[in-house]
Amino acid sequence: MSDTTVTIATYNVNGIKARLPRLLEWLDETRPDVACLQEIKTQDEGFPADAIAEIGYQAIWHGQKGFNGVAILARGEAPVEVQRGLDGEPEDEHSRYLEADVFGIRVACIYLPNGNPQPGPKFDYKLRWMERLTRRMAAISAAEIPAVVTGDYNVVPTNQDIWDPRALADDALMQPQSREAYRRMLNAGWTDAIATHNPRGGVWTFWDYQAGAWPRNHGFRIDHALLSPELADRLIASGVDKIYRGREKASDHTPVWVRVAR
Template identity: 40%
Template sequence: MQLATWNVNSLKVRLPQVLDWLAANPVDVLCLQELKQEDHAFPLEALAAAGYRAEFAGQKTYNGVAIVYRDTLTATEVIKDIPDYDDPQRRVIAASFGELRVVCAYFVNGEAVDSDKYTYKLTWLGKLERYLADSLARWPQLALLGDFNIAPDDRDVYDPAGWAGKVLCSESERAAFQRLVAMGLADSYRHFHADGGQYSWWDYRAAMFRRNLGLRIDHILLSPPLLARAQSCEIDRAPRKNERPSDHTPVVVTLG
């Protein structure tokens, strides 16, 4: 079984790329972030023609998440947003596939460490932690996939000194990431790759992708039973080479 995550930075713009990628990489479950479209515009028919179904929580202009899955699977116990947290931003969706629980999340960016958005990010992270702790108690086989907007350590940053203390790399954000790991959710990419210099996001400006000046901020975290089944986790750089690409590229984990 293969699970993948991809921040598409507008599904309306990138739908052809998503369909092409699924045709070439027929993963079982694909978590999407930054749909930037309302639910009525979600491309169910196009995905159905490709052999996929979806659960989604959209939002005009900003945010939006979806779990796209092969039509041979059945999604149950779908939960949108973080329960008991009044947040107008559509950032989280979860669904079960048998004993597998998939949580797709678009973490808050935070803008800058001295901004209100950073304060919101830290609050949001706290709410997510409690939600995941409850979810793990109910679903031991849990995978958290998404754009975390956190580079876990300096290996995940092209210029650690330049990014030190800044949003995406601040101590508080990295501490939140480590609390997820301490909860029992392992960084599947790091499990297979100890080296640095591998990224999932590159700014559109200054030929950052061509120069490989990026950050690894898209992650797949696995609970212990799933980590025991993990065979590989890879970053697929190919879609970042597309014309009008997302600034993110997919991450894929293979489970035995």
């Protein structure tokens, strides 16, 4: 970590066992201070903590067999867990939320439900989950904590965030209800870091494995980093590590990062 900045990244790895070489490669090449992972797709006991520790990262994780799963990694400091899972639905056993304190910043790693097919129970669950997340973000805001809520939101915020809005017009990622729930987070005072530095859009974080999406650059932006007012004031830079989508056996997502003043 720099004496003056902290870099916080998010990466939907789409299976940590299958992508472990790519994950370690990215961590070694870019050295973020904090890395939030989604879709680790492993039970807690299967998480490769030793391999990650060998390159200098300590980790906490919230796993689930074959699906979902989130983790927070930090270089040079152990993340201190604050909360796992969101309040509001005790029967919800999906591993989609993990929150920790690290380097004086509250870091929440999320894997928001996809919601397809819509309409239907999965879309209803997505919207309820977003409501629960919004309540948690309000509690963090009320404490005036420098915070970032980052991960795979499974929401394309605007038509500027996809190569062709018609391509996903009926998808849960672009429905008015999904977008309105995302806007409510911004209206509550949270800052979309990538949108702040790319006001004209045109920045993608996901390219499907199907239909030649990657070589044709048919992507969209669903991986976001939302900063609380206390942290947004310290925002220096943000970006997308696009090249990692082109690596062999890559995830269909690519890393997103923000750099803030210490």
